[in-house]
Structure formats: structure tokens, C-alpha cells
Amino acid sequence: MANKIAQQTEDLVQPILDELSLELVDIVYEKEGPNWFLRVYIDKDGGVDIEECGQVSEMLSTKLDEADPISEAYFLEVSSPGVERPLKTETDFEKYIGKHVYVKLYEPISGEKEFTGDLVDFKDGSATIRYKDKTKQKEVEIPFAKIAKARLAVTFD
Template sequence: MSHKVTEQTEELVQPILDELSLELVDVVFEKDGPNWFLRVYIDKEGGVDIEECGQVSEQLSKKLDDADPVTDAYFLEVSSPGVERPLKKEADFESNIGKHVYVKLYEPISGEKEFTGDLIDFKDGYVWIQYKEKAKKKEVEIPFKKIAKARLAVTFD
């Protein structure tokens, strides 16, 4: 059910975002404690503000009431993805080269399933990450299709 809900929500929210020149980062339908949450993450260059989130929430809420893709009671949350923004599409990787990232894989590469480091390149379906192992800098080449989850990572230097 959750896949259908997220797909339908993406279809409903996209025209609203196009009109406001905002980008859809992610849609998540999940149970948090006893309640269901439909979380819509939006962004734009320089970040989104509370008014934009409110505007999208108000318009999307009306469309969701009409389309009614969710049978259970739920809470709608529209927000910015924040500093640990998920990287979902190839374009997300292309536009975040040079940034610090966390990547989790479906299957291990060199015995590792998780890498945190600098995204140094993305091309031809491969992600290149430079990371530190002990005091040495290393690079790993990861096929995009092997990535289960990826996000920007916060560094504390």
C-alpha cells in the first residue's frame, strides 16, 4: 500500500512544485509510533522556508482529500530535507559532487557495505567516493544500481 500512496502523492504534488519552482526530493509514507505519516520533502537552491512548506501542504492536502489514496488516518508533513538530504536520483549525485556523503549498498564492495566520504565524481552510472581508512585516503567506485540508500553527511572537523 505504501508504494501506491507515495507514487500517487508524487503525481499530485509535482504540478504544485512546478508552479512554485520547487524540487521534490522524496515522499515517504511510514508508521511512526502509533501514527502514519505522509512526509513530503521539498527543496530549492538556497533552501525552502516555512511559508513555502505551508503553501505546498495546503494545496497538496486539498488534492489528497479529493484523490483519497490513504485509507488510514495520517499526518501530512511537508518539509525541507535538511542537512542530511537523501540522494535518490542520478542528478542528485551529479549536483552534489564535492560534498560529504554516506552511501549504503545492497551488497559489499571490498568487504564493505557502507562508505562515508567525499563524492568526487559521478559518470556512466558509477559513483566515486574518496574516504579515509585509518590515516590513508582511498577511493571506491560504486555502481549506481548497487546503492540501497545515500544521503549528504554532516562532518564534524
């Protein structure tokens, strides 16, 4: 159900985002306690502001009311993905080369299922991450298909 609602919401919000030159990062439909939340994460180069989030929220709310794809009561939230923005597509990986990332895998590579380090390259469907293992710098090449979850990671230097 959640995937179907996310897809229907994407179909409704994408024309709005195209019109406003904004990017869809993610859509999550989930239950927290007794309440359902439809969360739409948007972005653009330089980040989005509260006015843009509000504008998308108003326009999307109208379209959701017309299409009525969700039977239960829910809260609509439109926001920036924040500093730990998820990396969902190969294009995201290409765009954020040089950034610090966290990657969780479906299955281990070199005995590890999680890596945090610098995304140094993305080509031929694989991400190369430079990470620190004790005192040594190492690199790992991770096929995109093996990535369960990835996001930008905050560093405290």
C-alpha cells in the same frame, strides 16, 4: 500499499512543485506507533523556508482531500530534507559532487558495505568516493545500481 500511496501523492504534488519552482526530494508514508504519517520532502537551491512548506502543504492537502487515496487517518508533513538530504537519483549525485556523503550498499565492495567520504565524481552510472581508511586516503567506484541508501553527511571539522 505505502509505495502506491507515495506514487499517487507524487502525481498530485509534482504539478504544485513545478508551479512553485520547487523540487521533490522524497515521499514517505509510514506508521509510527498508532499513527500514519505522509511526509513530503521538498527543496530548491538555497533551501526552502517554512512559508514554502506551508504553501505546498495547503495546496497538497486540498488535492489529497479531493483524490482521497488514503483510507486511514494520517498526518501530512511537508518539510525540507535537512542537512542530511537523501540522494535518490543519478541527478542528485551529479548535483552534489564535492560534498561529503554517506553511502550504504546492497552488497560489499572491497569488503565494505558502507562508505563515508567526499563524492569526487559521478559518471557512466558510478559514484567515486574518496574516503579515509585509517591514515590513508582511498577511492572507491560504486555503481549506482548497488547503492541501497545515500545521503549528504555532516562533517565536524
